[in-house]
Amino acid sequence: xxxxxxxxxxxxxxxxxxxxxxxxxxxxxxxxxxxxxxxxxxxxxxxxxxxxxxxxxxxxxxxxxxxxxxxxxxxxxxxxxxxxxxxxxxxxxxxxxxxxxxxxxxxxxxxxxxxxxxxxxxxxxxxxxxxxxxxxxxxxxxxxxxxxxxxxxxxxxxxxxxxxxxxxxxxxxxxxxxxxxxxxxxxxxxxxxxxxxxxxxxxxxxxxxxxxxxxxxxxxxxxxxxxxxxxxxxxxxxxxxxxxxxxxxxxxxxxxxxxxxxxxxxxxxxxxxxxxxxxxxxxxxxxxxxxxxxxxxxxxxxxxxxxxxxxx
Amino acid sequence: xxxxxxxxxxxxxxxxxxxxxxxxxxxxxxxxxxxxxxxxxxxxxxxxxxxxxxxxxxxxxxxxxxxxxxxxxxxxxxxxxxxxxxxxxxxxxxxxxxxxxxxxxxxxxxxxxxxxxxxxxxxxxxxxxxxxxxxxxxxxxxxxxxxxxxxxxxxxxxxxxxxxxxxxxxxxxxxxxxxxxxxxxxxxxxxxxxxxxxxxxxxxxxxxxxxxxxxxxxxxxxxxxxxxxxxxxxxxxxxxxxxxxxxxxxxxxxxxxxxxxxxxxxxxxxxxxxxxxxxxxxxxxxxxxxxxxxxxxxxxxxxxxxxxxxxxxxxxxxxxx
Numbered sequence: 001x002x003x004x005x006x007x008x009x010x011x012x013x014x015x016x017x018x019x020x021x022x023x024x025x026x027x028x029x030x031x032x033x034x035x036x037x038x039x040x041x042x043x044x045x046x047x048x049x050x051x052x053x054x055x056x057x058x059x060x061x062x063x064x065x066x067x068x069x070x071x072x073x074x075x076x077x078x079x080x081x082x083x084x085x086x087x088x089x090x091x092x093x094x095x096x097x098x099x100x101x102x103x104x105x106x107x108x109x110x111x112x113x114x115x116x117x118x119x120x121x122x123x124x125x126x127x128x129x130x131x132x133x134x135x136x137x138x139x140x141x142x143x144x145x146x147x148x149x150x151x152x153x154x155x156x157x158x159x160x161x162x163x164x165x166x167x168x169x170x171x172x173x174x175x176x177x178x179x180x181x182x183x184x185x186x187x188x189x190x191x192x193x194x195x196x197x198x199x200x201x202x203x204x205x206x207x208x209x210x211x212x213x214x215x216x217x218x219x220x221x222x223x224x225x226x227x228x229x230x231x232x233x234x235x236x237x238x239x240x241x242x243x244x245x246x247x248x249x250x251x252x253x254x255x256x257x258x259x260x261x262x263x264x265x266x267x268x269x270x271x272x273x274x275x276x277x278x279x280x281x282x283x284x285x286x287x288x289x290x291x292x293x294x295x296x297x298x299x300x301x302x303x304x305x306x307x308x309x310x311x312x
Numbered sequence: 313x314x315x316x317x318x319x320x321x322x323x324x325x326x327x328x329x330x331x332x333x334x335x336x337x338x339x340x341x342x343x344x345x346x347x348x349x350x351x352x353x354x355x356x357x358x359x360x361x362x363x364x365x366x367x368x369x370x371x372x373x374x375x376x377x378x379x380x381x382x383x384x385x386x387x388x389x390x391x392x393x394x395x396x397x398x399x400x401x402x403x404x405x406x407x408x409x410x411x412x413x414x415x416x417x418x419x420x421x422x423x424x425x426x427x428x429x430x431x432x433x434x435x436x437x438x439x440x441x442x443x444x445x446x447x448x449x450x451x452x453x454x455x456x457x458x459x460x461x462x463x464x465x466x467x468x469x470x471x472x473x474x475x476x477x478x479x480x481x482x483x484x485x486x487x488x489x490x491x492x493x494x495x496x497x498x499x500x501x502x503x504x505x506x507x508x509x510x511x512x513x514x515x516x517x518x519x520x521x522x523x524x525x526x527x528x529x530x531x532x533x534x535x536x537x538x539x540x541x542x543x544x545x546x547x548x549x550x551x552x553x554x555x556x557x558x559x560x561x562x563x564x565x566x567x568x569x570x571x572x573x574x575x576x577x578x579x580x581x582x583x584x585x586x587x588x589x590x591x592x593x594x595x596x597x598x599x600x601x602x603x604x605x606x607x608x609x610x611x612x613x614x615x616x617x618x619x620x621x622x623x624x625x626x627x628x629x630x631x632x633x
Binding site (some may be wrong): 018019021022023024025026028029030031032033035036037039040041043044046047052054059060105108111113119120121122123124125126127128129191192195196203248252255256261264265268269276279280283284286287291294 | 350439442449451458459485488548558559562614
């Protein structure tokens with residue numbers, strides 16, 4: 001019988017055509033991965049073992065230096081190791097805090113109260129204002145001013161216009177011991193970073209909370225669970241996949257604006273001495289460390305993650 | 313619970329129910345106050361820098377030294393603002409930066425929706441792996457391989473074209489999905505398209521529309537929310553980006569570059585050597601703050617009018633799911 005055969009043939013070509021159209025649609029990213037992403041990663045590894053020198057009128061030359069740049073970064077360079085560990089410590093502190101904070105905030109915002117939309121908009125504002133340029137400008141201005149400047153103005157750096165100093169003075173006014181003030185001011189300083197970098201995470205958690213069917217809570221209530229229990233038994237498992245997403249997002253976000261990468265950038269494109277090899281070492285080693293951190297935390301969290309259905 | 317208690321007779325039980333209700337009321341009240349304090353604190357933390365810059369920009373030097381003045385200037389002046397506008401060449405620079413950001417945003421919408429649609433609707437071997445690699449590009453930021461990327465653009469192609477300080481460098485990267493947060497935008501579109509009913513596609517193909525026609529005439533018009541979100545996010549991020557612009561477009565005077573130049577421009581303009589702590593230096597600094605305000609103001613305006621799209625886009629089509 002010829003009929004099934006042609007049908008089969010047609011289905012094959014249809015499937016092949018679908019495959020082909022699919023590839024055409026994702027062609028840009030295939031080109032990007034094959035000609036930009038992977039070659040660049042390969043080359044950054046290559047650069048880290050070489051000196052990169054631009055020869056006028058020609059291309060550039062790679063002069064082999066072995067492990068020199070690595071040795072320099074980790075044993076000679078005055079601040080790199082310190083900066084790198086500083087970044088990791090910062091991440092270990094801030095990432096859990098940001099996750100807890102944004103979950104807490106999402107749960108508050110999930111309740112109905114007047115001005116809810118306004119508060120939600122406020123939390124997302126830092127995303128819009130995440131303008132590194134602004135931070136840089138302010139940083140530069142403060143650098144340009146020397147210590148001798150009028151103190152009131154020196155404190156008026158945008159970030160701590162109100163924060164630390166005025167808080168401290170207020171508490172001293174109340175007669176609270178200095179050690180306590182120190183602790184509070186430190187916490188407040190970290191807090192402002194956490195509040196400002198939680199916008200997307202709060203939105204993600206909020207969407208997840210709203211996706212939990214109400215019937216689950218109702219059923220639990222009929223069974224007599226308390227709010228505390230239903231948080232641990234329903235809310236947390238239901239949003240657990242997004243804890244993973246948020247953790248990865250937070251780490252990546254923090255890394256992209258971290259100090260080691262800034263150092264690498266300045267070393268390659270800054271006003272001072274340029275050293276592409278050392279810059280490559282900086283960006284490569286910090287990326288590897290952060291990737292390890294992501295993999296480890298992803299592994300630890302995913303063991304606790306609950307997937308109800310196997311939807312993607 | 314309340315109903316059960318109320319339905320039972322007996323004075324004692326009624327009394328108990330009443331006290332239960334009052335404690336619940338006070339509990340709710342305390343919780344409400346607590347939530348209000350926490351939220352007010354957070355909103356304040358986020359708004360404080362903006363308020364600070366806003367108040368500084370309109371302060372005169374007299375106000376700055378007056379200890380009685382806190383936040384609200386007593387003698388407001390537009391001196392700082394008008395000087396910042398002049399020293400930055402504000403309007404042409406702003407226009408140029410906005411055109412650049414908008415252009416890049418549109419390109420992102422086009423490319424990311426195209427690629428995202430491919431991932432959402434078609435089946436082909438290696439799809440999962442390639443998509444995992446797209447996620448990898450989100451995790452490994454371009455900062456990690458910036459030096460070779462720079463060299464690649466400095467000596468581009470077989471004929472070693474110098475693409476540094478040319479818009480082609482950023483354009484090419486955006487077209488191949490390696491631009492500013494391209495991976496995230498592809499992800500957003502892919503999630504959005506996955507949420508669209510497949511029946512749309514089936515209906516279109518029954519009517520004889522090819523894949524590309526379906527995409528252009530049916531899918532894209534239905535993807536307006538995701539498109540607006542991606543356009544706005546891309547616009548805002550390009551506007552404030554220093555990484556790509558600092559690497560590939562170093563000689564272009566974007567708005568933040570202009571703001572950074574205010575301080576030295578003003579000092580140069582005065583023509584005399586200025587010592588640390590001079591009033592002139594202080595004024596230069598105030599003008600810089602005004603400049604910073606001028607940089608963020610357009611984004612604040614955009615956000616004020618369109619914040620719904622930023623938020624709902626991330627919430628609905630975004631990273632969830």
